Amino acid sequence: MSAGVSRTAIVYGASGGIGPAVLRRLDRRGYRLLLVDPDAAAAQALATQVAHAEVWTADFTDRAALAALCERVVSYPDPIRVAVVNAGTVRTGSLLDSSTEDIDLQLELNLRAAVHLIRASAAHMRRAGGGHILATVSMGGLVALKGAATYAASKFGLRGLLASLAGELAPLGIRVSGIYPPGVDTAMLRYEAREGGSALNFVGTPVTPEDVADAFERALDRGALEVFVARGDGLSGRLLNAAPGLLRRLSPLLERIGERGRQRYLARVGAKPEATP
Secondary structure (H helix, E strand, O other): OOOOOOOEEEEEOOOOOOHHHHHHHHHHOOOEEEEEEOOHHHHHHHHOOOOOEEEEEOOOOOHHHHHHHHHHHHOOOOOEEEEEEOOOOOOOOOHHHOOHHHHHHHHHHHHHHHHHHHHHHHHHHHHHOOEEEEEEOOHHHOOOOOOOHHHHHHHHHHHHHHHHHHHHHHHHOEEEEEEEOOOEOOHHHHHHHHOOOOHHHHOOOOEOHHHHHHHHHHHHHHOOOEEEOOOOHHHHHHHHHHOHHHHHHHHHHHHHHHHHHHHHHHHHHOOOOOOOO
16 A cells, blocks of 8 residues: 555544554554544544544444444545554453342443444445445354353454455445454453453453454455454354354363463453553
């Protein structure tokens, strides 16, 4: 891709753990950036680190604010060539012990908001003559996570949305990609580690936001529908997705391995508490 500022990319959830690494890659590729985030101060700080950026503030879980944001995206005067949907959250605990608020928050942010943001981005790109929509999914979109059922439901839904849309949007010149990281060393993973999140997050060594940004760049270059961050995750994830009974049989072993990984991870990142993502 050639340098310049004639192209625009929008990043929803710019200040999240993965967002800054992705926007730095887009900046290097010469994109003018629209940073969309509920935390205006964090987004403004990020904007100072790149060459050309504009900050929009929006709470993705506020339906009126989300609708206004989507209208703004659709009518944006310059062509948006890349849209990155990165906003998401998780709450730990069994479904039976989860509050209605925690259930609704995950569904609202991880799935409903993503659907509307992707729809608005696609509507803009149809008018602009094409583009590329990318979303941070998760291995939790293929592998059922005990202790994170609502999160898994939202990510399974997002995967289905992207797979369905790929066929719908291809004739319009719009590519669709989902990025599938395992556990990523962010505030969200540290929250999960300390609050009893799924042990499957820690079966392997958590990857870094830069590792995920590498996968975003591969997706931008190749246009693949599904891009996996860790080698081997595509095969193992699809296998366990196709045979959920196999995962149940393997769970005792995987959870023992994961618990040991969790303890190593906690020892490495320290015991300092962090804000709930």
